[in-house]
Amino acid sequence: MPYIDGFVAAVPTANKQKFIDHANLGDPVFIEQGATRVVECWEDDVPDGKVTDFRRTVQAKPDESVVFSWIEWPDKATRDAGMKKMMDDPRMSPENNPMPFDGKRLIYGGFVPTVTLGPEGAPSSYVDGFILAAPSNGKEAFTDFANTFDAIFMEYGAARIIEAWGDDVTHGKQTDFFRAVQAKDDENVAFSWVEWPDKAARDAGTKKVMEDPRMDPSNKDNPPMPFDGQRMVYGGFTPVVELRG
Numbered sequence: 001m002p003y004i005d006g007f008v009a010a011v012p013t014a015n016k017q018k019f020i021d022h023a024n025l026g027d028p029v030f031i032e033q034g035a036t037r038v039v040e041c042w043e044d045d046v047p048d049g050k051v052t053d054f055r056r057t058v059q060a061k062p063d064e065s066v067v068f069s070w071i072e073w074p075d076k077a078t079r080d081a082g083m084k085k086m087m088d089d090p091r092m093s094p095e096n097n098p099m100p101f102d103g104k105r106l107i108y109g110g111f112v113p114t115v116t117l118g119p120e121g122a123p124s125s126y127v128d129g130f131i132l133a134a135p136s137n138g139k140e141a142f143t144d145f146a147n148t149f150d151a152i153f154m155e156y157g158a159a160r161i162i163e164a165w166g167d168d169v170t171h172g173k174q175t176d177f178f179r180a181v182q183a184k185d186d187e188n189v190a191f192s193w194v195e196w197p198d199k200a201a202r203d204a205g206t207k208k209v210m211e212d213p214r215m216d217p218s219n220k221d222n223p224p225m226p227f228d229g230q231r232m233v234y235g236g237f238t239p240v241v242e243l244r245g
Contacts, residue, residue, distance in 0.1 A: 001075055001076070001112065001113075002036075002072060002073065002074060002075065002113050002116070003072075003073040003074075003075055003076045003078075003079045003110060003111070003112060003113075003167075004070055004071070004072060004073070004110070004111040004112070004113060004162065004164045004191065005070060005071040005073070005079065005083075005108065005109070005110055005111075006069070006070050006108065006109055006110075006111055006164070006177075006191035007067075007068075007069040007070065007071075007106060007107065007108045008054065008057050008058055008066065008067065008068055008069075008106070008107045008108075008129075008131070008180070009058055009066070009067045009069070009101050009105070009106045009107075010055075010058040010059065010060040010061065010064040010065070010066060010067075010101060010102065010105055011064060011065055011066075011067050011100065011101040012063060012064050012065075012100070012101065013063055013064060013065045014063070015100040015101065016042065016065070016240075018100035019040075019042075019067065019100050019101065019240075020040075020240050020241055022097055022098075022099065022100050023038075023040045023240075023241040024241060025091055025097050026091055026092055026097055027040070027241060027243050028091075028243060029086045029089045029091055029092055030071050030082065030086065030243075031243050031244070031245045033078075033081070033082030033083075033085055033086050034073065034074065034078040034079075034081070034082045034245070035071050035072060035073050035078075035079075035082065035245055036072045036073065036074055036120075036244065036245045037071070037072040037120075037242070037243065037244050037245065038069075038070075038071050038072075038241070038242070038243045039069060039070055039127070039239055039241070039242050040067060040069045040239065040240055040241035040242075041067065041068045041069060041127045041129065041237030041238060041239050041240065042065060042067060042237060042238050042239075042240045043065040043066040043067065043068075043235065043237060044126075044199070044235075044236045044237055044238045045235060045236030045237075046066055046235035046236065046237075047234075047235065049233070050230070051182070051230050051231055052180065052181055052182060052230075052231050052232070052233050053233055053235075054066045054068070054129075054233050054234075054235045056180070057107060057131065057175065057177075057179075057180035057233055058105045058106070058107060058175055059105050059174075059175060064101075066235070066237075067101075067237075068127065068129040068193070068235070068237045070191070070193070076110070076112075076167075079110065104174055104175075105174060105175050106175075107172065107175050107176050107177050107180060108177075109166060109167075109168060109169030109170065109176075109177050109189070109191070110166075110167050110168030110169065111164030111165060111166055111167055111168075111169070111190070111191045112164060112165050112167045113162055113163065113164045113165075114139065114142065114143040114146065114163050114164065114165050115143060115146045115147055115150060115161065115162070115163035116160075116161070116162055116163075117150050117151070117154050117158075117160065117161040118154060118158065118159050118160030118161060118195070119160070120160075121244075122159035122160045122195065123159065123197055124159045124160065124195035124196055124197055124198075124239075125196075125197065125198045125199070125238070125239065126195070126196040126197075126198055126199045126201070126202045126236065126237075126238060126239075127193050127194070127195055127196070127236070127237045127238075127239060128193060128194040128196070128202065128206075128234065128235070128236050128237075129192070129193045129234065129235055129236075129237055130190075130191075130192040130193065130194075130232060130233065130234045131177060131180050131181055131189060131190070131191055131192075131232070131233040131234075132181055132189070132190050132192075132227050132228075132229075132231065132232040132233070133178075133181040133182065133183040133184070133187040133188070133189055133190075133227060133228065133231055134187060134188060134189075134190060134226060134227035135186060135187055135188075135226070135227075136186055136187055136188045137186075138188075138226050138227070139165055139188070141226035142163070142165070142190060142226050142227065143163070143165075144223070145223055145225065145226050146163040146192075148223060149214075149215065150163065150194075152209055152212055152214055152215060153194055153205065153209055156204075156205035156206075156208040156209050156212075157196065157197065157201045157202075157204065157205035158194050158195065158196055158205060159195045159196060159197055160194075160195040161192070161193070161194050161195070162192060162193055163190060163192045164190060164191045164192060165188065165190055166188045166189040166190060166191070169188075169189055177189045177191070180233055181231045181232065181233060182231050190227075199236070199238075202236065
């Protein structure tokens with residue numbers, strides 16, 4: 001079964017090219033260790049939220065931008081073995097490839113895909129990223145809900161959608177995925193994204209999705225949201241690095 005490592009970081013906006021250079025040097029190590037795809041996305045349309053938002057997830061400062069990234073693996077065993085080996089690779093050494101951002105505020109974790117729509121390799125140049133908290137015993141409800149509503153996004157032009165359920169998500173000292181969405185003790189986190197052919201397709205498609213009566217929460221015929229939407233984190237990003245195995 002495929003496996004996902006998800007990441008969110010705050011990077012000084014002035015360090016964008018340094019971040020890209022850092023990723024282009026380090027990300028090939030993941031591919032060499034068996035990852036099938038690595039994508040690094042730079043903030044483009046990331047709104048401030050009333051309760052939660054992407055900037056709060058990593059305590060971003062005014063002069064920092066949010067990066068939303070993921071690694072796709074063929075299975076968890078490959079991921080575990082690859083992660084262990086890559087730590088010994090000199091390209092991952094802070095001395096050889098220093099982080100152009102504060103690693104202490106980086107949030108990361110391992111996730112199992114529960115919904116995958118659209119073909120691998122579908123052309124895309126824009127990404128909507130999401131993090132949410134759902135009841136720990138609500139994986140099936142989350143999956144059913146995602147399958148129902150993600151199909152609408154695909155109808156209106158999305159190229160690929162992944163919904164992934166928390167599997168190996170640790171609690172951090174300063175930041176983590178659980179704090180990002182104010183998860184309660186009986187909740188798990190999900191990491192998801194929607195890929196679009198381009199931003200114009202995303203803007204047009206999202207508008208149509210929001211106008212579709214199947215998305216109306218006041219419609220009693222529509223299934224209820226199995227998580228607290230007010231704590232969902234979302235935003236639009238532009239891929240700046242993409243590698244495939």
